Amino acid sequence: MTDERTYRVDLMTRVEGEGRFVLRVKDGVVIDAELSIFEAPRFFEAFLRGRSLFEVPDLTARICGICPIAYQMSSARALEAALGLVPTPEIERLRRAIYCGEWIESHALHVFMLHAPDFLGYESAIEMARDHRAIVERGLRLKKTGNRLIEILGGRPSHPVSPRVGGLSKAPTVAALRAIRDELARGLEESLETVRLVARFPMPELEVDYVFASCVSGDAYPIERGDAIVLSGGRGVVPVASWDREMIERHAPHSNALQATLADGTPYLCGPQARLFHHAEKLHPVARDAMREVGLPREVKNPYRSIVVRAVELVHAFAEALALVERYEVPERSYVEGPLRAGVGAGASEAPRGLLWHRYEVSADGSVVSARIVPPTSQNQARIEADLRALGPSLLAMEHGAATRRAEQLIRSYDPCISCATHFLDLRIEPTHEGSA
């Protein structure tokens, strides 16, 4: 007798954007695992053509309401490469500070509001607050501090106005930035508590051998800047400018979705686990201590455990932001400028959910000739589906509803950003839009 089971969710929740998944297991063998996306396309790469290159960071920010700074930064870097501009170290520190704000805001959102309810058995953080109010309030407080840091440096948390080609349009006064010092110090303590909290969560089992991809940023844990891209498994280091030769996008026949893999077809993982694997020793000592305290290895093979890695990165972002704020002096210039020229440039940075790569061709009059944007979720999608396949057989022993939730929880572990992926991913729009979960 045939035993075929289908686990599906038609409207994924607690993720950014609109997607669904189907996992089919027949006689103990996974026959179908797909994450499909029905978010409407917005055509960023097409409408950027002909725009002034100075408008690009304002426009690409609108790809994502959670990680707009990542888009602004990768755009600005790519355009600076095209123009031959090199921001000063003071400017780079300001950029790291605002980017830390985004990591704090995004990681706190994901850890507490989106992911924690899975581990504690709730439908939402709001529902979770009935039994665990202190935990949810802590999450909201941490997120607020990240938002406040962005507000000081960029005006508002979503689509801040200061990031630009060459740096930031204006640097804050010492007093304005120092005003957040105590809040960051408290956030650092609370983020350490967060590591302890999530490390105790009951962890579903799954072990995957990943190829990890992450930016390299000198001696620093990579956040705002990718000098190159490093791969694990003896695959070496790739210059940012040639990432599009190392990574290819292809159609997956089962989902009609464009997915990125390495040139030999291997799926790879970017994001917190990849950054930790490549750069654990570059974490702030406080974050390294937190890792040791909870026994987190640098190679995390269980995707569910990414919540602990995210919490460790939250500690790092707070510690880094605190140090930047304490040592801050107003820079002589908040951005660099130079003459326009025709050229091509690529740029990368580490969005909270992973490697974000941009490439632009610009003309001598400063307008965009072509644009290419490769978001983290597009790069992780093949890996997500491979992990769903790996999970499939273990679901058979579980009750159907619990098994479906376990699969959705797995996808949530990657902090997918479907709006980001959409301008790039192919769509599978079904004739009737049935949206019920």
Add this chain to the structure above:
Amino acid sequence: MGSEAHAPPARPRLGVFKLASCDGCQLTLIGCEDELLALSEKVDIAHFPEASSRTDVHGRFDVALVEGSVSAEWQREELLSIRERSKLLVTIGACATSGGVQALRNGKDVSEFVRAVYASPAYISTLDRSTPVSAHVSVDYELRGCPIDKHQLLEVLTALLVGRRPAIRDESVCMECKRRGNVCVLVAHGEPCLGPVVHAGCGALCPRFARGCYGCFGPKESPATAALAARLKELGVPAADLARRFRSISGGAPAFADEAAKQELEHD
């Protein structure tokens, strides 16, 4: 609302819906860090997929917040259904209110856009234009911004909860800028700024960060776009550049689309 205003029911049901967008406006609701838990006690947040796995896709709502523009046929159908099931429909943000940044495809060859971005154009189902919610259904209140401002969002929710009209001023960014005591970037630095014609709500952020307003909140009522365009030209801004400035985040709003078209004609 006006005449329809009445005593709100106990614990009204709120739905948060998404069309074509970046999610930034609905995140503003989660971004009300100090108010979110209190709000959830006053309001039954019955459908908010970004925040909760408890959804009610086909339910009825006292207030529906709709983010995003209509840019695919199924979104239009979903919107009609949301309208039918909601007492009050509030659009949140520039996408829902004027078509958003994705309205930059309007008037372009969209099949070429599809080919430019996607490897298999045949699989893409999209409408030629990205349109605001009001092009398809009646809207009870429009909340401007890219993204919306959280204080304005809380004001709208509070007002609707108690059955009064939201107290949101229809004035220009210039008014906010003056109240904050900013130096005018246009007058003092000759920096092109859309502030005189743009709806208030952001707190005059761009001038505070040493740059001109680029129009996130869309046109204010009766904006003097032609006068501003003339002034910016005196400062040496070419027509093509002016057209781009009007055709940006809120480029789908008629007042800005018209001014952009005028400038484009002049440029050609």
